[in-house]
Amino acid sequence: MRHFDYAKKTIMSIAKPLLDYSKSLKPQKGFTQSFSAFKRLMKYHKRYYWLITAIVILAVIRSILFALEPLYTYLIIINVIGPPSNTSLLPGYLLVIILAGIGYAISNFILTYVHGVMSQYIVRDIRTEYYRSLQGKSFSFHDSVGVGDLTSRATVDLRLVDMFLRTWLGTVLNAVFTTIIIIAIILPISPIMTLISMATMPFIFYFTTRLWIDTMPLFRNMQLIIGRLGSYIQQNIIGMKTVRIFRREKDIADGFKEVEDIYVNTAISAGKIQSIYMPLGPTILTLGIALVYVYAGYTLGIPGSALAVAQVGDIILFARYMMRLSFPIRDVSQTLGTWIAAYAGLERVLEMTDAPRNVEDLPDAKDIKIEKGKLELENVTFGYAKDRPVLNNVTFTVQPGEKIAILGATGSGKSSLIYLIPRFYDIQAGSIRIDGTDIHQFKLASLRRQIGVVLQDVFLFSGTIKENIAFGKPDASMDEIVQAAKSARIHDFIESLPDGYDTSVGERGVTLSGGQKQRITIARALVTNPKMLIMDDSLSFVDAKTEQEIQSAIEEATKTRTTLIIAQRFSTIKTAEKILVLENGSIAEFGTHDELIAKNGVYKKVYETQFVQKASLILEEMGGA
Amino acid sequence: MSGSYGTFSTKQEEKRKRTVPDRVLIRRVYEYAKAHRRSLIVGVSATMAGALTGLGSPYMHAIAIDQIITPKNLSGFIWWIPLFAAIVLGNYVFQYIQTYQMRVVGENVVAKMRDDMIDKLQVISLRYFSEGEIGRIISRPTNDANTVRIFIRMGLTSILIDVSSILGAFTIMFYLDLRLSLLAMSVLPVALLLVWYLGKYSRAAYRRTLITTSGLTARMQEDLAGIKVTQACAQEKETGKKFLKSQDENVKATIRAIFIGSSYTPFVIGLRLIGTMIILYYGANAVLNGAITLGILVAFIEYQFSYFMPLVDLVSTYDQYQSAMSAIERMFDVIDTKVEVLDALPERSIALQ
Numbered sequence: 001m002r003h004f005d006y007a008k009k010t011i012m013s014i015a016k017p018l019l020d021y022s023k024s025l026k027p028q029k030g031f032t033q034s035f036s037a038f039k040r041l042m043k044y045h046k047r048y049y050w051l052i053t054a055i056v057i058l059a060v061i062r063s064i065l066f067a068l069e070p071l072y073t074y075l076i077i078i079n080v081i082g083p084p085s086n087t088s089l090l091p092g093y094l095l096v097i098i099l100a101g102i103g104y105a106i107s108n109f110i111l112t113y114v115h116g117v118m119s120q121y122i123v124r125d126i127r128t129e130y131y132r133s134l135q136g137k138s139f140s141f142h143d144s145v146g147v148g149d150l151t152s153r154a155t156v157d158l159r160l161v162d163m164f165l166r167t168w169l170g171t172v173l174n175a176v177f178t179t180i181i182i183i184a185i186i187l188p189i190s191p192i193m194t195l196i197s198m199a200t201m202p203f204i205f206y207f208t209t210r211l212w213i214d215t216m217p218l219f220r221n222m223q224l225i226i227g228r229l230g231s232y233i234q235q236n237i238i239g240m241k242t243v244r245i246f247r248r249e250k251d252i253a254d255g256f257k258e259v260e261d262i263y264v265n266t267a268i269s270a271g272k273i274q275s276i277y278m279p280l281g282p283t284i285l286t287l288g289i290a291l292v293y294v295y296a297g298y299t300l301g302i303p304g305s306a307l308a309v310a311q312v313g314d315i316i317l318f319a320r321y322m323m324r325l326s327f328p329i330r331d332v333s334q335t336l337g338t339w340i341a342a343y344a345g346l347e348r349v350l351e352m353t354d355a356p357r358n359v360e361d362l363p364d365a366k367d368i369k370i371e372k373g374k375l376e377l378e379n380v381t382f383g384y385a386k387d388r389p390v391l392n393n394v395t396f397t398v399q400p401g402e403k404i405a406i407l408g409a410t411g412s413g414k415s416s417l418i419y420l421i422p423r424f425y426d427i428q429a430g431s432i433r434i435d436g437t438d439i440h441q442f443k444l445a446s447l448r449r450q451i452g453v454v455l456q457d458v459f460l461f462s463g464t465i466k467e468n469i470a471f472g473k474p475d476a477s478m479d480e481i482v483q484a485a486k487s488a489r490i491h492d493f494i495e496s497l498p499d500g501y502d503t504s505v506g507e508r509g510v511t512l513s514g515g516q517k518q519r520i521t522i523a524r525a526l527v528t529n530p531k532m533l534i535m536d537d538s539l540s541f542v543d544a545k546t547e548q549e550i551q552s553a554i555e556e557a558t559k560t561r562t563t564l565i566i567a568q569r570f571s572t573i574k575t576a577e578k579i580l581v582l583e584n585g586s587i588a589e590f591g592t593h594d595e596l597i598a599k600n601g602v603y604k605k606v607y608e609t610q611f612v613q614k615a616s617l618i619l620e621e622m623g624g625a
Numbered sequence: 626m627s628g629s630y631g632t633f634s635t636k637q638e639e640k641r642k643r644t645v646p647d648r649v650l651i652r653r654v655y656e657y658a659k660a661h662r663r664s665l666i667v668g669v670s671a672t673m674a675g676a677l678t679g680l681g682s683p684y685m686h687a688i689a690i691d692q693i694i695t696p697k698n699l700s701g702f703i704w705w706i707p708l709f710a711a712i713v714l715g716n717y718v719f720q721y722i723q724t725y726q727m728r729v730v731g732e733n734v735v736a737k738m739r740d741d742m743i744d745k746l747q748v749i750s751l752r753y754f755s756e757g758e759i760g761r762i763i764s765r766p767t768n769d770a771n772t773v774r775i776f777i778r779m780g781l782t783s784i785l786i787d788v789s790s791i792l793g794a795f796t797i798m799f800y801l802d803l804r805l806s807l808l809a810m811s812v813l814p815v816a817l818l819l820v821w822y823l824g825k826y827s828r829a830a831y832r833r834t835l836i837t838t839s840g841l842t843a844r845m846q847e848d849l850a851g852i853k854v855t856q857a858c859a860q861e862k863e864t865g866k867k868f869l870k871s872q873d874e875n876v877k878a879t880i881r882a883i884f885i886g887s888s889y890t891p892f893v894i895g896l897r898l899i900g901t902m903i904i905l906y907y908g909a910n911a912v913l914n915g916a917i918t919l920g921i922l923v924a925f926i927e928y929q930f931s932y933f934m935p936l937v938d939l940v941s942t943y944d945q946y947q948s949a950m951s952a953i954e955r956m957f958d959v960i961d962t963k964v965e966v967l968d969a970l971p972e973r974s975i976a977l978q
Contacts, residue, residue: 069898073905073926077919080909090909094902101898105891112890116883120876131845131868135861139853147849148763155842156768166883230767237746237763240754249747256743264732271728279720286682286713290706293689297702312694316923319686323927422857445859453857461851472858524858 019255022225022262034216034343041161041346044122051118055169058111063177065104070320071185072097077313111170119165126161126346127154130353138358139424140384145352148234149227153352157227157345164335164342171335175328182321189314196295197318200288204281204329211277212336216343218270223344225263232256274337281333282326292318359426359444367446372400372435373531373562375421379430382413382420386428390416392585393430398578400531403563405573407606408582414566415456417582418534421564422451434532452525452561456536458517465494466501469523476527488523489553490516515546519553526557533558537566547571570610579603650953657734668726672782675719676789681712683927684797687920695919723782731777735770742766742959749962765959769952776949780942787935787942794932801921805911808903809929813936816896820940823889828947830882837875844871890937897933901926 045052072093080090134142134150179201187194236243236252243252296315375398383389390413398404408414420427423439432439439447449472460468469484470476481501485491493516497503505512505520512520518538525533535558538550551571558565558575567573579596581589581603588602596603658665685708693701742765753762798806848855848864855864908922 069901073923076905076909081912081919085913087910087913090906094905097905098898098902101901102891102895105894105898108894109887109891112887113884116887117880120879120883124872124876127872128869131848132865134849135852135855135865139856142849142852147846150849151842151845152767154845155838156771226771233743233766234763236743237754240746241751243747244751253740253743253747257740260736260739264736267732268729271732272725275721275724275728278724279717283713283717287710289682289686290709290713293694294702294706296694297699312690312919315694316686316690316919320923320927323682424853424856445861448857448859451857455853455857457853459851459854461854462847471854471860474860474863521854524854528858 019258021228022259033347034339037343037346037350038339040350041122044125045118047125048118048121051114051121052169054114055111055118056173058107058114059170059173060177062104062107062111063174063181065100065107066178066324067181067185067321068100068104069097070317070324072100073320074313074317077316112167115170116166119162122165123158123162126349126353127158130154130349133353133355133357136357136360137355138426139419140358141355146231146235148238149231150352152227152230152234153345153348156230157223157348160223160338160341160345161349164338167331168335168339171328171331175332178325178328182325186318186321189317193292193295193314193318196291197288197322199291200284203284207277207280207284208329208333208336211274211280211333212340214277215270215273215337216340218266218273219337219340220344220347222263222266222270223341224348225259225266227344227348229256229259229263232259278333278337281329285322285326285329289319289322292322359423361444362440365441365443365446368437368442370434370450370531374398374400374435375532375562375564376433376436377430378433380417380420380427380432381429382416382425382427384425389428390585391420394585394587395430396580396587396590398562398564400562401560402578403558403561403565403576404578404580405565405567405576406580406582407567407573407603412582413585414582415536418536418564418566421532421534422448422453449528450530450532452528452530452533454518454522454525454533454535454538456538458514458521458538460505460512460517460520462505464499464502464504465497465520468505468520469501469527471524471527473528480527480529481523484523484526484529485520487526487553487556488519489549489556490519490523493519513546515549518546518550522550522553522557531561533561533563533565535563535565537568570607581606645954645957647950650950650957653957654734654738654953657737658730660737661730661733664726664729668723668730669785671719671722671726672785673789675716675723676786677793678712678716678719680790680793680797680928680931681716682709683924683931685709685712686927687801687918687924690920690923691918692920727782728778731774731781734777735774738773738956738960739766739770742770742956745960745962745964748964750964753962762959765955769955772952773949773956776945776952780945780949784939784942784946787939790935791932791939794928798925798928798932801924802917805904805907805917805921805925808907809900809925811903812896812900813933816893816933816937817940819892819896820889820937823885823892824940824943827882827886827889830878830885834875834878834882837871837878841871841875844868893933893937897929900929900933904929 076090076093080087080093131154183194183198186197233256236256243249292315296311299311377397378395380391380394381389382391394417406414406417416425419425421432421434421439423444434442434447461471466478466481469481473480478501482491485494485501494501494503505517521538522535525535535554547569548571554565554572555575565572565576567576573579574593576593578590578592580587581596581601583602589596589599591599597607685705689701689705689709692698693705746762746766795806798809844867848868851864855861904922904925908917908925911917912919912922
């Protein structure tokens, strides 16, 4: 039953929302938002002001040295070639050119390197902040956002930010300084010609800005779609079995094609705008050279202004500087392009970093030791959305060492209830106390370390069995680990492996059965020898033999501990001291097995159906054999 | 048994050598591009025309200096200005066509390949989707497709532009002055050898960043998949430490790759400058002797600028080209996977629907 619900959810939640999302992306003006994202990015730069200082100094040096070659070629034309010609000056000029060139090359190299170092530091800072924030997010956050999505934001999206960070400052400074230095050189030679050659600059600036404003929303949409498309593919591949069972292959593939079409069309529209504006800057600049020639021709026409070679040299200098300027201008417009992609990527990363944490330490929280393990819930109300409570006014008390089995239909709030105790979610009203102390008085880490938790999803980290069992207590002794494994009824199996406790599990390790994995996770919960134990339903997917294995592990593990266990099967329920039946977020029945049978209510019905079902299954098996 | 299932999901594949020759891959990608043949032909032609018109402007300067300004033949501007404007505007139009058409081709080809992959993934045996292989399968239609997309959008176009600029510049230079051309190009073999030699180190460093990046991604994936366990055991700090360590390795490897990758530029720029010096030294004397004109000298310096960097870029885009080819090969691996088994489905589950 649960399996079915899950499958339906997987499919419904991928194809249609993605399509709706992609269609809902309207190309709006993203200029101001982009500016605030940029300011945010600048904050990450602050720590590295010393690197920025170095970049600025290097950029000035680089721009000066870059401008020297045309200037000395100009000097060669007017002084060496003349007239009057003077070849003795040539070696000196050539020496300056080569030295300036070497200086340029070295400063350029150092600048690229320093810039690269800064970009890696900043990417590291952003990713660390992102990672830490994810570690602090509540279960509801992690239930709603997939691992693949979160990982691709930290890798693919951050790489876009990285690409921008690698060069942006150097490129901008290069354009600014080179323009200033070139103007400073040519202005004394001819103010009017300087004015003419720079006349095109406002147009270039206008069109570059125009390109940016027009394409930015499109690129942003593209980046957002491709991010979602990646998650869609991941979910499809991860859930391939489910897709096959429900024969939704065609829907998945068609849904993908539809979104891909939207992407391709957006990319081509953006390409069209880009292709109009991008080459425009250098083109306008080059056309400006014609203006310089026309002016030169005009002065030549004035009677009495005889043309000297020196003037030809001037014209060549102006023309060459304008050709040189087209490189920084082209680079700036490319950097603006990388910013658009980086902005979309940064937005996707910060969206997660900034999402609320939900569960946090109170300022006066303390390390408190759980001595006995008495648990009291009083009028507890909780919901994932404020107006739709999952649990309503739940009140009950569990004595130290008592074991409570929790029953209820899917969606009755069973998991939510037990996960409130280690504060994986926070309650909205009421209170939860352990040994009389409100759980909010505990530091989160202190609370969680003292409550053993067995989650529904069996998850082992890649590493050895030993490391996995000792996960909650990295300094656990071998005795403690073995003790936990014995309680979880997995010790004998581990010993039977060639490498024993040092056997690797996970991607590169041995393959364990579901029951073996489950018992290792039980051992992991026991290694800290907690006074309290919380166990989610761990038997819903397993076969009868595995059920038996796990069952005996549970019995041993829960002997002396205050335990809340979600149970689907009667085998679990019968070992519990008390049974709690949840119905639509409220307690329907609470008491011992005998009490509830006598009550003749929901529990009795469930008990009978399960028993009948089990009986019929046994009969079926016998018939089959 | 497993051999008959194709090769795309083997664990060692990151280290695997490429087996399919480039020309086979290129031909197969061309099959995809065929549906947009018109755009492709127009785009490629425009790219080459754009590069050639781009080379026209230094030559036009030489003409202005030698034939109009120096001999005070001002009426020459009457034909020079429209011609110059036509070349510059023509260059603009070609660039526009090239950017747009190549975008159309690139996006559509990658989209079609991706569609084919997704279609295939829906029908191949579920055996593929075993634990541990998922990450690799996912990266085919996502990371690999993106690599190819970026390569077609940026890399391929710049290769075309570079090649056309280089060949064009060579032709014009030889036409202008054979002796000066040979002198100017004398430094070129040294530069190319240097770039190729240092490129080996740079490629190794780049591969190292890829390995550390996939390590970091795997770490992140595992940490997030196990986040509930980590929170339940309050081990955020411990897990975080391992993550930061793996991230630091990645940062170090990347910084090293940046260092090595940019270390050859000073040498290349230095060599280019030696070329410029040779031009200026012989050129200035040649102008004084009357062997060449001032305009040609200036044009030479500009052409030196316009073939040298593209050539260096070309050598350094080799990496990009290689990784695009690997990505294309892996994408075809998925597309070519044989559908041998249609998994039997439990009848009951259909009824549930």
